[in-house]
Amino acid sequence: MSMISKDDVKHVAKLAELEFNEEQADKMTEQLDKILAHVANISKADTSAVLPTAHTIEINNVFREDIVKKQLSAKEALSNAPEEYKGGFLVPKID
């Protein structure tokens, strides 16, 4: 039984903002199918008595005093921008 169809792959690609041509989509479907078939073995594990783990150490909210510190300048923050305009990131028009 196949775990994932080519249509699923195309749908997921859309969610992930990726594009594949037909040949790439075929190969991706085949490879994901194999990987998903392998990872499906976790359904056998009895997890009825446990809670999910997101982090292995205790994570607490980290608070600090609201003190003004030296931060990146606008020039530094924009130094890697592919395109900038008047101190902002310039992007193509929103469709």
Added chain:
Amino acid sequence: MVKTKDVPLNFLPAHTLNSLLKKKQVCAGDIAKSVTDAIQKVEPAIHAFLRYDAGHILKQAAEIDKYISSGGPIKDFTGIPVAVKDNICTLGVTTTCASKILSNYIPVYDATVIRRLKLQDYILTGKANMDEFAMGSSNENSFFGPVKNPWDISRVPGGSSGGPAAAVAAGLSICSIGSDTGGSIRQPASLCGVVGLKPTYGLVSRYGLIAFASSLDQIGPFTHDVEDSARLLNVISGWDENDSTSISSIKNGQIDYTGFLKDDIKGMRIGVPKELMVNEIDPQVKAAVQKALKLAEVAGAIIEETSLPSLEYALSVYYIIAPSEASSNLSRFDGVRYGRRSMDAQTLRQMYKKSRSEGFGPEVKRRIMIGTYSLSAGYYDAYYEKAQKVRTLINNDFAKAFAKYDVLISPTSPTTAFKIGEKIDDPLQMYLSDICTIPVNLAGLPAISIPAGLSKSSGENPPLPIGLHIIANTLREDNVFRAAYTLEKALGFDKHPMYLYEQS
């Protein structure tokens, strides 16, 4: 080339160089020269670096020598060349993650580990090659081309920190800094015959490490020996206000890990998980691990086989959780604020899609796809949430094991270095090379790989390094170092791929 006891300077551990510097028997310039000469001769065959600047290395060394002669203090890593994996931000030095999408990225800040190394007056050897975004076990996923294993250049160095591992193994850097998400320090250390440490999750700040899977990533050192590993951990570990997952219990006072370098494991309880000594393990690897266990027994340790039944699921859990976190982390690469933008788009959505499709390589796309699928409506419960629950089972198994044992021992990698191209078309086979290291990241534990010896050469195959994997409980680096230091002495591995220097 300056030689000490027949070992060239570029193959000496940092602690030896440090005492030579203090005794004024060498200067930083001598060390830098031995490394830059080595890079000039051997790097073209290895490709451990994405960028280095020999002139800058020598200039830095000259400045350090001047500083030392004017009475400046010689700290543990003063004047020591350290290579840095290219997913760690270095102020003003291009940092690409071996990806096309970040090929033009110049960080405007230093990662915390770099800031700490600079306080030591270290020398940046260069930015080391890696699998793109640290996704891979062979270094073949680098956009800029693979790293070759120094012991046999037709073979992979392991991954994803293939460059940092190969750089130390080939004498191109005294130490390196890498990152380990599922074995990316330990597996290449094993395949290249060097020492690689993954510290407890939260012990080393991840600030400035370009994130792959945030609940699993951890920075750690590559070194020639266990003593250097402890010394480098001294430098890079510690609480950091810029990392919200920095362990708060380490806030008060820095631990000196060299205090745990004791050649004594008398009474130490060692468990050998049978799930990590399975049939897939190469017989020569298994034999090397068994030999090391015998030596541990002779040294007075108590060895027992044990079972962690949930490890059966570790690979599956990892290949759901890591891609899920990656798909979220890598959504920031959209061509807006940094990185390479596709100039072939009329609208914003097209720009996102084209920049990402042109900028990411096949393995990165595969993992983004798996992660996005696992997190998507209708599949979340069966994949992501289920995997997080099974992760709890794995953690519980480790907790039970560490109630009984001080350390667990296994092979680091099921095989020695495989051929370049051998597994590239079969992602699942590739993933299996991390089967022994992945469970450690899921549980956030510290673990080290130390060289356990070389395989026998056969026909055209030269001898290849085998790694021994030592795992301890959370924040029990003391047990990691004690076991590793003792077994390192007992195993007495002192080989380097010197043939690289004998060819003209």
